[in-house]
Amino acid sequence: MPRKNAKKTNSSENDGQExxxxxxxxxxxxxIPAGYMMEKITQALASGQVCVALMRxxxxxxxxxxxxxxxxxxxxxxxxxxxNSRQRSLIAWDPQLIIDELxxxxxxxxxxxxxxxxxxxx
Numbered sequence: 832m833p834r835k836n837a838k839k840t841n842s843s844e845n846d847g848q849e850x851x852x853x854x855x856x857x858x859x860x861x862x863i864p865a866g867y868m869m870e871k872i873t874q875a876l877a878s879g880q881v882c883v884a885l886m887r888x889x890x891x892x893x894x895x896x897x898x899x900x901x902x903x904x905x906x907x908x909x910x911x912x913x914x915n916s917r918q919r920s921l922i923a924w925d926p927q928l929i930i931d932e933l934x935x936x937x938x939x940x941x942x943x944x945x946x947x948x949x950x951x952x953x
Contacts, residue, residue, distance in 0.1 A: 869926045875945045876903040876910075884911075885942040889932035891919060900929065 875882060882900040886892055891913060902910040908923030934942040 869930055873903045880945045880947040882943055882945040885934040886932050887934045
């Protein structure tokens, strides 16, 4: 998930691969379990947040496309809302596939924005 104080940069297609490789290296060096990013996404979804994901070519698009990650199943699969496909919206997706097909863009917090509601005040 993007951090508020994260440095924002424009990136090339290769930077996305380098980004995930850097995350894996940091996880390894710091002793953080592999798959930390997937765990954070599933935790956000399980707590009631939704995430807007910018996807690249793959199962959801032949170019760039936004989907909403709307929930997580008891088995840990990701539920999506895909405005281009009711059929894809009914499938429970493997979290690794979602991670693998996220856009390489790192502009303005891309490729993933998680959103939560404010608690209601009495």
